[in-house]
Amino acid sequence: MFKTLSNKFDDIKNKFFSSGKISEKNIQEGIEEIEKALINADVNFRVVKGLVKRVKEKAIGEELIKSITPSQLFIKIVNDELVELMKTDEQGLEITKDFTIIMMVGLQGSGKTTTCGKLARYLIKKGHRPFLVGADTQRPAAIEQLKVLGKALGEEISQETGSEFEVPVYSEPQDPPPKICKDSISLAKENNCDVLILDTAGRLHIDDALMKELLSIRKKTKPDHVFFVMDSMTGQNAFDSAKAFDEQINIDGVVLTKLDSDAKGGAALSIKEVTGKSIKFIGVGEKLDALEEFHADRMASRILGMGDVVSLVKKAEEVMDEEKAEEMYQKMVDASFTMHDLLEQFQMIKKMGNLRDLMGMLPGGLGVQMQNADIDESIFSRIEAIIHSMTPQERETPDMINGSRKLRMSKGSGTKVQEVNQLLNQFREMRKMMQNMSKSGMFGNMMSGMGMGGGLGDLGNMMPGLGGGSKQRSRRKKKKRKKK
Ligand SMILES: Nc1nc2c(ncn2[C@@H]2O[C@H](COP(=O)(O)OP(=O)(O)O)[C@@H](O)[C@H]2O)c(=O)[nH]1
Ligand SMILES: [Mg+2]
Structure with a gap:
């Protein structure tokens, strides 16, 4: 994760800021290197410009406090700016209602179905009882995939707690997806579940039929959260789809997947600024436990190569x-x-x-x-x-x-x-x-x-x-x- 950036930042730290002293020339050159590094890591151009400008103002304007070394202060300025770029109001997902509906949307292959399973696990760990719904009737395999995930999850929890635990997965492939979703509400309640997770269909590109279907699901189920699942490796195009999804069906957060295989990390740094939506979770692997709440400060220190102790x-x-x-x-x-x-x-x-x-x-x-x-x-x-x-x-x-x-x-x-x-x-x-x-x-x-x-x-x-x-x-x- 973020290999490109964190390696580069390491170089920059060593080259310009390893000695205690720091000069305006150092700062200037260091900042230029940072700019290059960010662009290379596919961070959105506008985002880079803004960040570089703010770092420069702060670095040159800031009193270099005597108690810590100037170079540390510089790193801190960069760190703070990275945090600011990615900052979110709330982390993860706090369930406050008796019954909550979560809808997953996104392009095909972005990781919706996998994330549904991961999210169910996350919620079970917090004491909830999720109910999964397969509303992707486009690909029959998608429903089977969700069932497999639900079963594996149920087995994991049963083994851990020593008592039978089931994660219900509902689908009715013959029905239109909006009906499947609508019907699942009462079924989930009958099953004593308190969170409904809707796995919807995706396409390779945005298309009208899909948007219509999603909008209809939204109207019929009135979800509390609509999460856009985004593949971090798809680069700049992903932002356009995020924007299109938001315009048409209104998303309220992003799950950024496949960060484990994304060496560049540009998406994590750009999403908030480009789409106005915060990252809620990150996917860091294919397994069910590979989901993490997103924390801007931790992400920044990962990017800066300071590890992620927290x-x-x-x-x-x-x-x-x-x-x-x-x-x-x-x-x-x-x-x-x-x-x-x-x-x-x-x-x-x-x-x-x-x-x-x-x-x-x-x-x-x-x-x-x-x-x-x-x-x-x-x-x-x-x-x-x-x-x-x-x-x-x-x-x-x-x-x-x-x-x-x-x-x-x-x-x-x-x-x-x-x-x-x-x-x-x-x-x-x-x-x-x-x-x-x-x-x-x-x-x-x-x-x-x-x-x-x-x-x-x-x-x-x-x-x-x-x-x-x-x-x-x-x-x-x-x-x-x-x-x-
Ligand atoms: N490495 C990695 N692979 C993931 C992650 N999330 C999903 N995948 C993989 O991406 C592929 C597509 O995921 P899927 O959930 O079927 O996407 P969907 O079409 O949006 O439902 C699958 O092979 C998943 O195992 C992740 O965070 N990391
Ligand atoms: Mg799927």
Whole structure:
């Protein structure tokens, strides 16, 4: 995501703004480079002009505050402008009514059907019961696709909660789409669902028949939200379709898909300015969990190559319950963290999904580096196997593990003795680090600590859960303080 831009911004930062000093000439040249970078990344021309002008005014006009380095200030100015460009009033989707109707529209292949499934998952996680409606009778496969998504989602949730969960998918391919949608309202209510998600047909180009159909669906169902699903890779044409859809059926937000495969990122920066509509969600993969609420500030720091620490923390929080986090935190502070806890951490990380994606969110070059560095995911299973081959006592006090015990573990886990050694060494190092950190009160910096791969060894880089925990704790502490 945004490889072109973030690489370029990295170059610019190094070339012009790496030293503490900054001159008007630096600024001028840096800004010109930024302008080129944005144009190359397919950011709308008008948007680039506006941004460059504002950055220039601010950079030249601004008192370069002494407390931070001028170059940091410059980066901050650019960052703030990027945020301003993409800023939205509200993030994600807050359901406030007893019954809510969401309608998805967009060109064929933009990702409507997939997004319906993802959105259903997002809403279930927030405690809602979605009802999916296949109103794309143009392509019979589209209804089947929606059914497959609904079934997979139902299975995922059932497995997670241990009780039967179903995501109803309704369609009646013989009926006209507006009737299907209209009929689905009472069906959804009968099924005790509180959110209706309408998956409509798309075309390769805007056409009158489609617009008529969509308008009729809109009239018959009076949706609370109409989301335009837009493929981020389609470039400038996508804006014209967004505008056309808006003029004819009135959209109130955009879901920008396929950002995972869009190296340029121009669309994310231009949509708001060009169409006046905010991005609500972004699609970052084909799977059901690959949907994120859109946050302008996080997106800006991704683009500037500062990683996306906040997203990572959130993801960690999602899989880690608060009590567990508290417990882990205490253990780290007392340095009573054991191999057993490490195993639990691993299981949590696994739940967070693909390691490579997670690495991409780490700040600085490191994340990208790790992402490119062919992460061997099997290392998790091997470490787990080693820990499993330990006795409970050994897990509690790894220091007792001697040569013959190591040999037994390596045999039991099917790994090399070197690997056992490596794990024990890294674990020791990590514990030492935790002790030092808790002594110096540095736990707040744990998240950035994840970036310090060198010190923590591979383990450090694999333990985002820990950072999530300490962050959560400090936030809760703040809340408590507020109450007092
Ligand atoms: N990589 C990636 N692929 C996506 C994303 N969203 C959708 N797709 C893929 O894009 C293709 C078209 O999606 P679909 O939902 O059928 O589009 P529709 O015609 O608008 O309903 C499918 O192959 C999806 O798997 C995304 O965020 N990332
Ligand atoms: Mg579809």
